[in-house]
Amino acid sequence: MTARIARALISVSDKTGLVEFAKSLHEQGVEILSTGGSAKAIEAAGIPVKEVADHTGFPEIMDGRVKTLHPKIHGGLLGRRSLSSHMQAMKDNDISPIDLVCVNLYPFEETVAKGADFDTCIENIDIGGPSMIRSAAKNHESVTVVVDPSDYARVVAEMSENNGATTAETRRVLAAKAFARTGAYDSAISTWFAGQLGETFPQRLNVSAELKQTLRYGENPHQQAAFYTNGKNRPGVATATQLQGKELSFNNLNDTDAAFELVSEFDEKPAVAIIKHANPCGVAEGATLIEAYNKALSCDPVSAFGGIIAVNRTLDKETAEEIAKLFAEVVICPDADDAAKEVLAAKKNLRLLVTGGMADPEGEDMTLRSLAGGYLLQNRDAGRVKRDELKVVTKRKPTEAELDDLLFAFRVGKHVKSNAIVYVKDGKTVGVGAGQMSRVDSSRIAAWKAEEAGKNAGEAELRTKGSVVSSDAFFPFADGLLAAVKAGATAVIQPGGSMRDEEVIAAADEHDIAMVFTGMRHFRH
Template sequence: MTTTLPIRRALLSVSDKAGLTEFASFLAAQGVEILSTGGTAKAMRDAGIAVIDVADFTGFPEMLDGRVKTLHPKVHGGILGIRGNAEHEAAMKDHGIAPIDLVVVNLYPFEATVAKGADFDTCIENIDIGGPGMIRAAAKNHAAVTVVTDPEDYAAVKADMEANGGATTAALRTQLAAIAYARTAAYDAAISTWFAGQVSDEFPRRFAVGGRLKQTLRYGENPHQKAAFYVTGEDRPGIATAEQVQGKELSYNNLNDTDAAFELAAEFDEPAVAIIKHANPCGVAVGGDVVAAYQRALACDPVSAFGGIVALNRPIDAAAAEEITKIFTEVVIAPDADAEARAVFAAKKNLRLLLTGGMPDPAAPGVTFKNLSGGFLVQSRDNGRVMAADLKVVTQRQPSEQELRDMLIAFRICKHVKSNAIIYVKDGATVGIGAGQMSRVDSSRIASWKSAEAAKAQGLAQPQTVGSVVASDAFFPFADGLLAAAEAGATAVIQPGGSMRDDEVIKAADEKGLAMVMTGMRHFRH
C-alpha cells in the first residue's frame, strides 16, 4: 500500500452538516475539486465554496425523488478503481471515469427518525442506499481512498494533509476504513432491529447489535481488564443519556452499579431512593419526600452504603443533597438537581453527579444481553409488574392493607436483587436484604442477620424485621425458607408460588399465623 496519496478530488454528501463548510473550505484551499449533491452542495455554495454537482460529473440527472444520484459507474468506478493497476486505469480512461480520492459521507438519520416515532413510510425513506454503498466502496479501496463518516474525523484528515503536503497516510486511511465499516454495520443493525419489530419477529434468524463509543474506561471490573462504554441509541433515560455534572471519570463498576440503582428507583411512583453496592441494593425506601426516603434506605445497612451509589426518582434539592453528603458516596443519579443542591455536591470533589432529565419506564419493552463463550443470550427486559389485583391469598389469615402495600414494594425490589433473593420491608423501607446465595434459606438468614446488626448500630431493642413482610424472588421449594422468615419476625409473605410443595409451605405459614400471597410471576436475576 502506498504510504501517502494526495487528495485531488473529493465527494462530499452529508446529512450531519456540523463542521462541513470549515472542512470544505480547507479542501478548496488545498486545490481539491469538490463534488456534491443536494443540500450539501447548497450549504457549500452558500459559503462561497466552488462545487461540481454529481449530476454534472456523471452526466446523469438526479431522479426518483433523490433515490438515484450517486449510484453511477462514474462515482463508484472513481472510488473503486485500483491506482497503479494498468487494466483498471485503462478502463477508467476508456469510460471517462476520474478518480475520487476522498469520500465524505454520513448517512440519512434513520436512527433519529425511528426515535422520534415516525411512521413506517417516513422510516423507510430514511434508509440510506447510496451512502452506505459509497462508504463501503471507499473503505474497501482504502489503499487509495480516504473515507470519512463522522465530522469528528475532519480534524484528523486536515492534520494529516497539512503534515503531508495535501496527502493522507496509509495509517490514517486504514483507521478511517475500520471506522467506516463499523458505522455501516451499526446502521444496518438499527434497520434490521426496526424491521424485526415491524414484523413482530422478536428473535430473528440473525441478531445484529450496534453501538457507538461513549467512553473508553480506565479498566474493567479489575485493573488488568480493558473496557469501554458503548451506547445503542435506545430512547431510555439513564446512564447512557445522563449528563455528568461533576466528579472524576466513571469506572466500569460505577457505570454498572449506577444503572442498577437508577432502574430500581424508577420502579416507584412515590418519592424513592435506592442505594446500591456491587450491583445489589443495600437499602431502598419510599417516603413523603426524598430526604425521608434516603434516611430510611440508609438505615437498612449504613455500613454497606458507605461508598455506594445513590439513585433518586425525584429532582434533588439542597436538603436531600446535604443528607446524602453526610457519608462518602461514589455516585448520585437523579432526573435533576436545583442550583442549591449542585452547590452542596460541588464541595465533594470526588462525588460524581449524574442528571438524566427523566426516568425510565419500568414497564417499557426492551431486550437485555448476556455474553457466553461463542455467543450471547438475548431476552426481553424483565418489565413484569405485579399489582394488588394479581395477588392470590393462600393462607387462612388475610394480609392487612399495610402488609399488602409493603409486599408489593418488596416484590418490586426483588426484581433487582441477585438470586436467590429475600427482601424484608417494613413501612415502605427495606429492613433486611439477602442476595445472591445458593440457598434461599441462607438468603433469608443473611437478611435477618444484617437487620439485627443494623438494629444494634442504631440502639434498637429488636431487629426491624420484626413486624415486617418478606418477599422471595422465586417459590420456596421447602418450608424451611419461610420458617426462617417467621423466626426473623415477618408477619406476611409474598412469593411466586408454583412449587410441588406449595401445600407444605402454606401449611407452615398457617401454623405460624402468617399471611401469604402468591404472584404467579418469578423474578430471577442472575
C-alpha cells in the same frame, strides 16, 4: 505512503461544518463534486462546485434514488492507482479518479426514533451513500473516506502538512470507521425491519453500539473494559450527564445502572435506593426525599459505605447535606437543584449524575448477556404485580398496611440477586438476603443483618418483628418461611407454584401468617 487529493465528492445529510470543510478543500486546489442540498450549500457560500450529474453525464432520476450509482463514480473510487490495468480501464471509459469521499447518511435511525410511518422510514434508507462509503473504504490505499464531521479538521490539517495529501495510517483509520458506520446503519435497518415483521428473535442478531468511554480497567485491574451505548433513550447511566467527580469505573457503571433501575420502580412517593455490588443494602419511600434517604440508610449503614445512591426526585439541598456525611461513590438522580449541586461540589471525588427523567419500569426493552460462544437475549424484566392480582392463600388475610409493604418488598426483590429474600416494614427495607445457594440461607442472612443493624442503632426490638417478607421465587420447603416466622415476619409474598405449596401454606396458617401468591417469579442471576 501519502495520497494526494485532487478531486472530492461531498454528499451529506448532516451539514455540520460542511461549508468550512469545502472551503478548506477548495483552498488546497481540490475540485469538488456534490449533489442536492450539499451542492446548494457549498455554492451559496461562493465555493466552486460541480454537480454529480454534470460529472457523470447522467441526470438524477427516480426522485433522487439514483444519482451516484454510476460507473464514473464507483470506477473513480474503486480504480487502483497502482495497477496499470485499472488506470487503463479508467482512461478507456473516461473515468476520472475521486480521491476523497465525504458522506454521512440519510437519518434513518433518527427517523425511526421519531416514530415515522413505514413508508417514510423506507425512504430514509440510504443506498448510494453506503455504496460510495464502502467503495472508498475498500480502496483506502488511494482514497480518503470521511463519514464523521469531527474528522474534517484532522483531514484538513494533514493535507496542509503533506502538500494536499493524507497518510496511509489516517486513511486506514478512517476506512475502519467508515465500515463500522455502514455496519451500524445496516444493523439499525435490519433490527427495525424485524420489528415491523413482529420478529422478537430474528434469525440473525445484529448488535450495534457506539463507544462512549474507554475505562481504566474492568471488574479487576488486570481486565480491559469500555462503555458502549446503544442509542436508546431510556433514562439512566448511559444517557446521564456527569456534573462532577472523577471518571466512572466499570463497577461504578454497573452498580449505578442497578441503583437507578431499582429506584425507577417507585413513582408514587419520593424513594431512595442504596446499592453495593449490584445489590440493594437499603431501599425506602418517604413523604420527603430526606426521609426516604434516612430510612434507606438505616437498613444497613455499614454496607452503604462506598455505595451508590439513586433517588427518584430532584435532589434538594437538605438531602444532599445528609448524603455528604456518607462516603458514597455515585449519586444519580433525575435532576439536582443548584443548592444541592453546591453542597456536593465539596465532595470532589463523588460522581453526581443527572438523567433528566426516570426509567419506565414497564418499558419494552431487551437485555443481552454474553456466554462462551454465544449470547442470551431476553425481554427486560418489566413484570409488575398489581394489588388486585394477588392471591391470598392463607386463612388470615394481610392488612392494608401489610399489602403496601408486600408490594414494596416484591418490587425491591426483583432487583436483588437470587435467591432473594427482602424484609420490609413501614415502606423501607430492614433486611436483605441476596445471592445465596439456598433460600433458607437468604432468609437467615437477611434476618441476621437486620438484627445487627438494629443492635448497632441501639434498638431493643428486632427490626424484623412485625415486618413482611418477599421471596423472588417459591419456597421449595417450609424451612425458608419458618426462618421468616422466627424473625418475626407477619406476612409473606411469593410466586407460589412449588410441589410443596400446601405444606408451606399449612406452616403459615399454623403460625397465623398471612401469605399471598403473585404467580410471577423474579429470578435475577
